[in-house]
Amino acid sequence: MVFYFVSNVVSPPFKLFMGAEKHENEELIRWGWPEDVWFHVDKVSSAHGQTIEDVPYAVIEDAAQLVKANSINGNKMNNVDVVYTMWENLKKTPSMDVGQVSFHREKDVMKIRVEKRINEIVNRLNKTKTEEHPDFRLEREKxxxxxxxxxxxxxxxRKEQEKVSQKQKMEEAELRSYASLMSSDKMTSNRDDGNDSDEFM
Structure with missing residues (x-):
């Protein structure tokens, strides 16, 4: 089961989604899309997400509040860090527990400090909450x-354009050369059809 939320603090709104528990999150990790941004409370269990630069700060704040509010431990704590990165930066090895990930490049991991839960943000997002049972693998394959x-x-x-361009270049080159003038069908003879006279008149 996956929960979907709408962050409408910007236009167009952003869709936020998270697994109901770590097994659904595992599917999100496995079958995410390259433009997905993944959020997680740093160093504790929590919920999860264009490029990071494309995500407005208000949406990042919404996602961070949502992640904190749905974290078993993070919801009880103040001053928690929420990390976020592009889905492609997630690293999953067979030895990791369900729902656990690391990162390919630490430098591509961003962090936002959430001082405390802001109920008005969480309540606004919860009003948009829907529950679905998507097949992430099928969606990713499609x-x-x-x-x-x-x-x-x-x-x-591109190949068609290259063919057309190549043909145009050849035609232009032919027009610039004398080769087209020297073709046998364009030539005429100066012979006088059997008249051996040297006189021109």
Whole structure:
């Protein structure tokens, strides 16, 4: 089961989602999308997420409050750090517990300090909460297939443009050269059809 929330502090609104527990979060970790931003209370269990630079600060604050509020330990604490990074930066090894991750590049991990739970933010987000049972693997496979089809289409169009461009270059080169003038079908003879006379008149 996955919970979806809408952060409407900006327009267009951002969709936030989190697993109901660590097994659902494991699916989010495994089948996330490259533009997903992943949030987690640093060093304690918690809930989870364009590029980070594209996410407005108000949405980051909403996500941090949501993560803190849904953390078993983080919800009881003040001054907790919430870390966030792009989904692609998540590192999962077979030896890790369910829901546990590390990072490929620590320098790409951002951090926001949440001093305390702000109930008005959490309550606003909870009013948008919906519950769904998505198949993350299927969604990711569909997305990847659509992306591959788009890439193939772009490559076909690029090849067609290259062919047209190459043909134009060849035609222009031919016009600039004398080769087109020297073709046999454009030549005429100065022979006088059997008249051996040297006279021009």
């Amino acid at each position: 997305r990847d297939a659509a992306e591959r089809a788009d890439q193939k289409k772009i490559m076909r169009e």
